[in-house]
Amino acid sequence: MGTPKGGSEATAQNRRVRDAVTAARRVVVKIGSSSLTTATGGLADERLDALVDALGAPPPAGAAPASRTADGREVVLVSSGAIAAGLAPLGLARRPRDLATQQAAASVGQGLLIGRYAAAFARHGRTVGQVLLTVDDVTRRAHYRNAYRTLRKLLDLRAVPIVNENDTVATEEIRFGDNDRLAALVAALVDADLLVLLSDVDALWTGDPSRPGSRRIAEVRDEADLAGVDIGGTGRSGVGTGGMVTKVEAARIATGFGIPVVLTSATQAVAALAGEPVGTYFHPSLRRPAARLFWLAHATSPRGRLHLDPGAVAAVVGRRKSLLPAGITAVDGAFTAGDPVDLVDTSGAPVARGLVNYDAVELPGLLGRSTADLAAALGPAYEREVVHRDDLVLL
């Protein structure tokens, strides 16, 4: 963590971080509600303009594509602020607690937000594209391919994708709520070289930044550097969601994909993108797992549970086999085919997560039966695995 280093060692380390940041060609930048709104609610236009300016003026005519910053970068912006932007127009004094009012505020605010971005980027001759995503869009394979295609095409067409969660259709159970985790998943989706998380605090601190004795953490190399850190909830703005908890979780997800993360304040965006030693730098993990399986483990919220008998646990965990109906003793949840589910052992502990091939209502009639028996009784479609081993990740 921020263990003090000798002068030359610190300089060498700063240089390595600067090189990693400045070499990043595709960058996902996430900005939180707290950095885009005024103390009295509503969008802080000058802060939004400053962010857009920080993301770079277009390259000279005839040079690199206009979706890139002056130094040739592709930028995807993940922006919160829809709910906060919708408060004042609806006469709401503070962020509502209930989902329906939050959704109404997001519905009003998202249009205002994207309108403001369109105007701000237009000052630099650049076009923006709105991309609203749900959890499903970044977790279900068919959907995240769609999301990837859209983002890739926007970048190819030289527009700046501006991503937010699709708040108006997300339900309490399936919503991210904060945009930090969404930003990490978008970074993984577009295979970004860098994720920059911008908030109203300049870095991760060892504890609440307003508490005497708290110190800025300059870098996080691994989990050990987070031991003893008081990772707290939302700040004073009253419009943020998740606080440092979701930012550190987002950093874990991104670095697990091999993507370095800089966490700092919106006012330091220019310095952060230039690789200056500001904020907190999270080093990427060296071993990059198979993307899709890592995705399954981190991006998905299970929609149900399959209870395995000991033989099935041994087959799935020990021998990396597919899960067949014969090894399942019970089913919980209301999932449909393609949903992520947890596979749990006899004590109820999750041992794996996978994409299920059946609807929950179909499974009770199949449990404990061999695939040959099922195929003979119900037809060849019932010979399929409940979870294929290629769609399984051990937890």
Ligand SMILES: Nc1ncnc2c1ncn2[C@@H]1O[C@H](COP(=O)(O)OP(=O)(O)O)[C@@H](O)[C@H]1O
């Ligand atoms: N250890 C910590 N280091 C830094 N900030 C922290 C810490 N614990 C809690 N916070 C709070 O997290 C807040 C940022 O999160 P949040 O309010 O969700 O903002 P955003 O809208 O940018 O997502 C900061 O204002 C800060 O008060």
Ligand SMILES: N[C@@H](CCC(=O)OP(=O)(O)O)C(=O)O
């Ligand atoms: N999608 C929501 C984001 C909610 C939120 O507050 O997120 P954040 O400020 O990133 O913690 C919105 O646009 O209001």
